[in-house]
Amino acid sequence: MSTTPISSQTPIAIHWFRRDFRFDDNVGLYHAVSGEYSVLPIFIFDDNILSELTAKQDRRVDFIHRAINSLKKKLEEKGSSLLVKHGKPLAIWQELVQKYTIKAVFTNRDYEPYAQARDKAVYAFLKDKGIDFTGYKDHVIFEKNEILKKDGTPYSVYSPYARRWRERYEQHPPQIYGDALEENNFVPSPPLAMPTLANLGFEKTDGDFPPPVLQESILPDYKTLRDFPAKPNTSRLSIHFRFGTVSIRKMALMGGALSASWQNELTWRDFYQMIIFHHPRVVTQAFKPKYDHIPWRNDETQFKAWCEGKTGYPLVDAGMRELNETGFMHNRVRMVVASFLTKHLLIDWRWGEAYFAQKLLDFELASNNGGWQWASSSGCDAAPYFRVFNPSSQLAKFDKELVYVKKWIPEYGTPDYPQPIVDHKMARQRAIDTYKQALATWQG
Numbered sequence: 001m002s003t004t005p006i007s008s009q010t011p012i013a014i015h016w017f018r019r020d021f022r023f024d025d026n027v028g029l030y031h032a033v034s035g036e037y038s039v040l041p042i043f044i045f046d047d048n049i050l051s052e053l054t055a056k057q058d059r060r061v062d063f064i065h066r067a068i069n070s071l072k073k074k075l076e077e078k079g080s081s082l083l084v085k086h087g088k089p090l091a092i093w094q095e096l097v098q099k100y101t102i103k104a105v106f107t108n109r110d111y112e113p114y115a116q117a118r119d120k121a122v123y124a125f126l127k128d129k130g131i132d133f134t135g136y137k138d139h140v141i142f143e144k145n146e147i148l149k150k151d152g153t154p155y156s157v158y159s160p161y162a163r164r165w166r167e168r169y170e171q172h173p174p175q176i177y178g179d180a181l182e183e184n185n186f187v188p189s190p191p192l193a194m195p196t197l198a199n200l201g202f203e204k205t206d207g208d209f210p211p212p213v214l215q216e217s218i219l220p221d222y223k224t225l226r227d228f229p230a231k232p233n234t235s236r237l238s239i240h241f242r243f244g245t246v247s248i249r250k251m252a253l254m255g256g257a258l259s260a261s262w263q264n265e266l267t268w269r270d271f272y273q274m275i276i277f278h279h280p281r282v283v284t285q286a287f288k289p290k291y292d293h294i295p296w297r298n299d300e301t302q303f304k305a306w307c308e309g310k311t312g313y314p315l316v317d318a319g320m321r322e323l324n325e326t327g328f329m330h331n332r333v334r335m336v337v338a339s340f341l342t343k344h345l346l347i348d349w350r351w352g353e354a355y356f357a358q359k360l361l362d363f364e365l366a367s368n369n370g371g372w373q374w375a376s377s378s379g380c381d382a383a384p385y386f387r388v389f390n391p392s393s394q395l396a397k398f399d400k401e402l403v404y405v406k407k408w409i410p411e412y413g414t415p416d417y418p419q420p421i422v423d424h425k426m427a428r429q430r431a432i433d434t435y436k437q438a439l440a441t442w443q444g
Contacts, residue, residue: 006040006189012100013037016044016107017082018115020138020244021067023074024179027136032106033183040100040187041075043068045086045200048114053202059327059361062205065197067245072194080186084194090121102131108138108244111277112365139244140270141165141174141252144277147270154278156287156380158271165267169256174249207326209361210236212246214255223261229319229330230403235262236328238362241269272370275380282369282379284350290442291378294435297346305421306341307355309409312420315395316340318408325408327361332398338375339389344427346434349376377435385435388428 006012015032023029032039045064053061072082085092096102105126110119119135126133137143147164148154155161197204218225218233225233235255240246248266256263276282286292305311309320319333329337341352353372357363373379377387399405402412411417 004188004190006100006187008099009101010187011037011103012187013039013104013106014096014100014102015039015041016105017041017068017071018043018107018110019242020108021064021071022245022247023071023181025177025247025250026108026180026244027138027177028106028108028134029180030177030183031134031136032104033180033185035104035106035185037103038185038187039106040083040189041071041080042083042085042096043071044089044092045084045195046118047086047088048118050200050202053358055358056201057203057205059205059207059209060363061200061202062197063209063239063361064243065200065202066209067243069194072191074181075186076191078181078184078186079188081189081192082194083192086195086200089118090125093122093125097126097129097131102126102129105131105133107133107135109135109143110139111143111273113276113280113283116277116280139241139248140273141248141266142168142270142274144274147274154274155271156275158268158381161271161274162264162267165270169252174252176247176249176253209239212237212240214246214251216254216258219255219258219262222259226261227332228398229333230399230401230407234330238364242362242364268370269364269367272366275370276366279380282373283365286376286378287373287380287382288378290439291376293442294346294378294438296348298348298351299345302345302421303341303347303351305418306337306345306347306352310418311340311422312418313340313391313395314402314405314409314412315391315399318399318405321408323356323359327359329360330404332394333404334371335375336389336391336394338372339383339387340391342372342376343388343431344391344422344424346431349373349378385439386432388431390424390428392424 013032013035015029020026020028050061068082068084075082123133142165147161147168214235214237218235222233225231237246237251241248252263252266279287306320309317309324311317315333316337319329319337323329338352341347342349349372353368356368360368370379374382377383377385395405405412409417
């Protein structure tokens with residue numbers, strides 16, 4: 001295959017990679033390579049996003065850089081390449097239409113407010129140039145308006161949504177698309193330059209990422225063992241769902257056949273994506289407006305203790321230290337630490353959500369926002385305000401032998417481990433009273 005530079009006169013299509021870093025069962029990419037024009041794949045390191053990241057060693061940027069480099073190498077084995085740019089997306093597209101004869105642009109949809117605004121701006125620009133810009137459903141099973149109530153409005157309660165989700169799933173199982181590399185309809189190109197992490201203003205991180213493989217051995221006992229943080233009985237696929245390094249359709253078909261409980265987690269993910277699409281205000285506001293009137297204490301010293309895993313509550317501290325060191329936290333522990341921050345300490349859920357957004361490898365705005373609003377009782381179908389997790393009883397139930405705690409808190413049981421920063425009984429009652437009074441006096 002020729003490796004001459006792409007002619008500016010050659011009509012091409014473009015596939016814009018965003019959160020779909022794979023060739024197999026990639027809906028937008030498959031439609032692109034099935035069309036009449038050879039495809040130039042691109043990826044844009046979005047400066048609007050990167051500029052918000054404060055740590056130079058950001059595991060997520062490193063993960064993306066590695067994933068993009070892997071795609072690029074596979075394309076180069078086929079005599080093509082991946083065009084990787086760094087900047088503001090609209091400005092990049094303004095450059096691309098000057099350099100190439102672009103006939104069509106393909107991508108996969110994203111439902112978060114920033115992504116929606118970005119895509120609308122690019123769509124309008126390309127439309128003005130006479131270029132079709134087509135998006136496809138890829139990183140969810142059901143999107144937007146596919147799961148609605150009988151009156152045509154979106155659900156805000158999970159259980160009926162999940163029932164309708166399962167009904168539709170059984171009626172219309174996910175369609176699997178082929179491997180785009182096998183279509184071999186990519187633009188012949190010599191290897192194209194790619195910015196290094198240093199070029200982007202970041203540094204390489206240490207540690208490995210979980211493999212993009214569903215370990216079927218965890219599924220038969222997933223329902224009974226998934227809540228125990230010391231047991232390796234979670235899939236660890238959340239980062240791969242976030243960046244599309246695995247196909248959610250393939251995982252749903254494979255995992256759902258062995259564990260309805262595991263598939264239920266994918267349903268929750270779809271639910272939160274639907275919520276943020278229909279109610280973008282939840283990014284900064286409570287889903288239930290009256291909960292924006294809770295008088296948070298927002299004690300910065302206590303918040304710092306929570307961030308560092310020094311609250312004196314072992315399950316909370318182990319979870320925060322795991323997060324800080326690895327970028328991961330077990331889901332049961334996520335609920336406990338979020339409840340502790342919002343109820344025991346009466347610290348605004350947005351503080352905790354923002355901290356998770358900085359640290360989580362699998363950070364996904366819709367799920368992170370949904371989880372925090374659930375824990376703080378402010379979200380759709382959230383835990384009632386009087387539900388306050390007891391971190392000590394949660395520890396006794398889910399880490400009775402202290403395996404998880406001792407792994408992350410080496411000084412546990414010694415004088416170096418701090419005393420509790422707040423008394424559970426007092427804090428629980430204070431939270432209930434605070435919420436009850438604020439909600440009773442709310443004038444909505």
